[in-house]
Every structure is written in structure tokens, then in C-alpha cells.
Amino acid sequence: MRIYHAPDDGIVVRGPAGSGPLRDSDGPLARGLVARGDVPPREALERLIASGPVDLHLHTSASDGLESPAQLMYRVLRSGLVGFAVSDHDTLSGVRDTAIILDKLNQLGIKTPDLVPAVEISTRDVEGGRHLLAYYTHGGEAEIESFLETQTLTRDVRNRRICERLAELGFPVDYEEVVLSAGHSIGRVHIAHALIRKGYVPDVQTAFERFLSSGRPAYVPRERVGIREAIATVLASGGLPVLAHPAHYGWCGRGGSFLRERLEALVEVGLEGVEVVHGDNTPEQAAELAAAAKELGLLRTVGSDWHSLNRQGRRMFTSEDDFRELLLD
Ligand SMILES: [Zn+2]
Numbered sequence: 001m002r003i004y005h006a007p008d009d010g011i012v013v014r015g016p017a018g019s020g021p022l023r024d025s026d027g028p029l030a031r032g033l034v035a036r037g038d039v040p041p042r043e044a045l046e047r048l049i050a051s052g053p054v055d056l057h058l059h060t061s062a063s064d065g066l067e068s069p070a071q072l073m074y075r076v077l078r079s080g081l082v083g084f085a086v087s088d089h090d091t092l093s094g095v096r097d098t099a100i101i102l103d104k105l106n107q108l109g110i111k112t113p114d115l116v117p118a119v120e121i122s123t124r125d126v127e128g129g130r131h132l133l134a135y136y137t138h139g140g141e142a143e144i145e146s147f148l149e150t151q152t153l154t155r156d157v158r159n160r161r162i163c164e165r166l167a168e169l170g171f172p173v174d175y176e177e178v179v180l181s182a183g184h185s186i187g188r189v190h191i192a193h194a195l196i197r198k199g200y201v202p203d204v205q206t207a208f209e210r211f212l213s214s215g216r217p218a219y220v221p222r223e224r225v226g227i228r229e230a231i232a233t234v235l236a237s238g239g240l241p242v243l244a245h246p247a248h249y250g251w252c253g254r255g256g257s258f259l260r261e262r263l264e265a266l267v268e269v270g271l272e273g274v275e276v277v278h279g280d281n282t283p284e285q286a287a288e289l290a291a292a293a294k295e296l297g298l299l300r301t302v303g304s305d306w307h308s309l310n311r312q313g314r315r316m317f318t319s320e321d322d323f324r325e326l327l328l329d
């Protein structure tokens with residue numbers, strides 16, 4: 001899969017290498033996915049960032065977002081952005097659905113922003129959980145699919161244990177019902193919704209505070225892949241590894257070389273970029289991240305981490321949100 005760019009003048013439409021001329025029957029994933037020349041992945045993403053406001057971190061109902069890919073697409077079309085990335089947790093299924101919708105819109109003559117196939121991988125280092133964004137500007141998603149399936153299995157094991165704990169606590173939920181009500185990548189938020197449907201809690205926040213957060217009675221830690229291994233896997237599959245929201249890990253505002261040292265350790269194992277602008281960042285945090293990323297030669301990216309209205313205070317970026325001064329030299 002490549003950056004999905006609406007066909008227009010000067011753009012070469014082509015499918016996988018060596019696949020010959022493209023036909024309608026090849027479908028959107030082959031026919032509509034377009035190479036932006038023969039530039040390396042990092043440069044392709046940097047060019048997109050330079051071309052106008054983008055939002056490279058969006059979730060759909062394929063993971064824990066509330067909106068379907070079609071609903072997200074409607075929002076993206078109204079946003080005025082030049083590019084966007086669907087980056088669900090541990091699954092590319094939302095990307096595939098979005099690509100199909102884009103293809104239909106293009107067939108109707110509707111110009112669409114560029115779609116960057118992406119996935120947000122749950123990883124850990126010795127100090128805690130870390131989210132790694134992988135951008136597939138040049139294809140490679142087939143190579144990472146088996147890795148993502150393993151991620152799904154570890155999620156499944158954990159989800160079942162959480163449901164067992166809830167049953168022991170006297171709040172049984174049917175995990176099969178949770179599975180049926182969710183998208184591809186199932187997590188605690190879907191169990192929270194099941195607790196609401198059962199009438200045990202009034203809202204998601206209460207579900208987490210009473211049962212599901214770390215330290216609460218139904219919390220079960222999840223087996224997570226090490227971030228070094230995840231970076232290596234992303235690189236081997238042709239993806240671009242970018243660290244998501246470092247401020248969430250308490251890495252900002254610590255002074256001295258705290259942030260730089262942590263990023264540097266990841267650069268040594270292949271990290272290519274860092275999410276400098278995030279929906280939760282203060283301007284000070286964004287400036288600190290931009291300076292550190294620039295010093296280390298990392299690609300600087302921007303993403304709202306939009307999940308729809310289930311994340312308070314967060315909104316999707318639009319053409320009004322132009323952060324290029326922070327992201328480019
Ligand atoms: Zn995240």
C-alpha cells in the first residue's frame with residue numbers, strides 16, 4: 001500500500017512493482033494507490049507535511065475511535081487538510097476501508113486529500129508503555145500483517161482475563177458480545193462500553209476509574225512488544241517508525257538532557273521521527289519536542305490523535321492548524 005493520492009495531472013498511477021498496466025478490476029488498493037515519485041519513505045512524508053496542513057494520527061471504529069472510516073472521511077473532506085493518516089491501534093483494517101471509500105469518491109470526480117496508511121503499535125520500554133506510529137508511504141503492510149495478528153492475540157488474551165476478573169467481582173460481561181460490538185482491534189474501551197450497556201457504570205470514565213485503569217480491581221497488564229523490536233519490525237517491512245506523543249510518557253518539561261537522551265536511545269535503534277504536535281500538547285511541549293527532534297535529525301510529525309468525542313478536549317486538526325513552522329526548517 002502506498003500513499004493514496006487522488007489521480008490528477010502529473011501523477012503516475014501504478015500498482016505493485018511489476019504488476020503491469022492497472023485495470024479497474026485491480027481495485028482501489030492496487031489502482032488508486034499512487035507513488036509520489038521514487039523518493040524514500042521519510043522524504044515522501046516530509047513532502048506531504050510541507051505541502052499544507054495535515055493530520056497524521058486519526059483513529060476509527062476499527063480500533064477505539066467512535067467513527068467509522070466513512071464518518072471520518074466525511075470529517076476529513078470538510079477539514080480542508082491536504083493529507084491525513086488513519087492510524088488505528090494494531091490494525092490496518094480501517095486504512096483498507098478508508099482507501100475503498102476514497103477510491104469511490106475519486107471515481108465520482110471528488111478530489112480527496114492524500115491518505116497515508118499507518119498503524120499505532122502498542123510497545124514498551126523498561127519504564128512503561130510507548131506508542132509507535134508506523135507510516136507506510138511505499139507499501140509493506142503485507143509484511144507487518146502477521147506481526148499485527150500477534151498483537152491482536154495478546155489483546156484478546158488480556159481482554160478475556162479482564163472479563164474473568166469482572167465476573168469474579170460480580171459484574172459479568174459477555175466477551176463474545178464485546179467482540180461483536182467492536183471493530184477489529186479490541187481494547188479496554190470496548191469492555192467499558194459493555195459495562196455501560198449492562199448498567200453497571202454510567203460512562204467510560206467511571207468504568208476506567210472503578211475497574212479498568214492500572215491499579216483498579218479488573219486491571220490486567222498486557223504483554224507488549226519491546227519498542228526496539230517493534231522499530232526493527234516496522235523498518236524491515238518498509239514502514240517509517242515515528243514515536244507517538246512523548247509528552248504522555250513524562251518526557252517533556254524535565255529540563256537538561258532528559259528528553260534528548262531518551263530520543264537518542266531510540267534513534268540508535270532506528271527511530272526515524274517523533275510526533276512533535278499532538279492534540280494534548282501544550283505549545284511549550286511542542287516547541288521542546290521540535291527542538292530536540294531537529295537536533296537529532298528526526299522527522300517532525302503532527303497528529304491530533306482524534307478518536308471522536310470520546311476524548312475530552314481533543315479535536316481533529318483542520319486547514320486552520322498550520323504547524324509547518326515547527327515541523328520544517
Ligand atoms: Zn497513542
Ligand SMILES: [Zn+2]
Binds near residue numbers: 057059120305
Ligand atoms: Zn492514537
